[in-house]
């Protein structure tokens with residue numbers, strides 16, 4: 494039925510011109526790589542930024558697309574099924590005595606400029622009250638090496654134990670917020686709460702990113718490139734944790750005409766030459 498609707502709609506719609514690359518695909522100027530606070534981010538471009546470098550072809554054939562008939566689809570009650578998600582370790586607490594960690598999957602980037610992100614917390618979490626009071630937290634990205642601690646911090650409460658100590662994690666002071674960061678994480682994102690929005694089961698904490706610390710072990714000394722893919726990041730999907738797998742292509746590869754011959758290819762690890770923020 495849905496198929497018929499789609500084709501009827503297609504027939505009624507006047508033909509549109511062929512798609513042109515969006516501005517996100519255009520190379521940017523060097524000044525666009527400089528943030529408003531004057532910090533040079535050229536060594537640490539966002540992984541989703543477009544690149545003018547040649548795009549490697551898919552290394553394995555993609556599975557064929559199939560569209561089952563609409564009637565064959567199951568209807569479920571409304572629920573939260575956006576997957577995969579990150580499963581981050583959120584750290585909080587103004588003093589070592591109250592330092593705490595909890596695992597959060599309801600998290601995301603919500604704005605580029607100013608850089609903002611969100612976490613959604615149930616008010617019954619021990620961390621909730623700490624974050625509400627201090628207005629601060631740190632999002633620590635998680636890796637395969639942190640997978641066990643990530644799960645554990647999501648099933649134990651800081652009311653009952655010192656999670657940093659019991660999970661074998663090291664708290665370090667943040668530069669700009671009243672919350673510790675996790676030294677074992679490759680990326681620590683220091684967040685200052687700007688708004689708290691009660692939604693129902695969860696409150697959304699909208700926060701501004703006021704500082705970022707990264708593990709220099711992932712910075713290529715020769716090129717300055719931040720090789721985050723070497724960190725072994727994990728994702729959370731439908732109740733399970735996954736190691737991220739092979740790359741399927743760089744941002745924008747679907748619209749690139751063809752990659753240059755191998756001899757002209759960008760050497761591995763060389764930083765992207767030009768990019769534009771999203």
Ligand SMILES: Cc1cc2nc3c(=O)[nH]c(=O)nc-3n(C[C@H](O)[C@H](O)[C@H](O)COP(=O)(O)O)c2cc1C
Nearest residue numbers: 595596597598599614615618619620647649650651
């Ligand atoms: C993978 C995973 C994701 C989770 N995501 C959230 C979340 O987004 N929001 C939330 O309030 N709790 C979430 N939790 C549950 C809390 O991490 C858990 O209740 C934790 O024990 C709370 O710790 P606290 O009481 O010390 O704050 C998640 C747990 C796991 C294992």
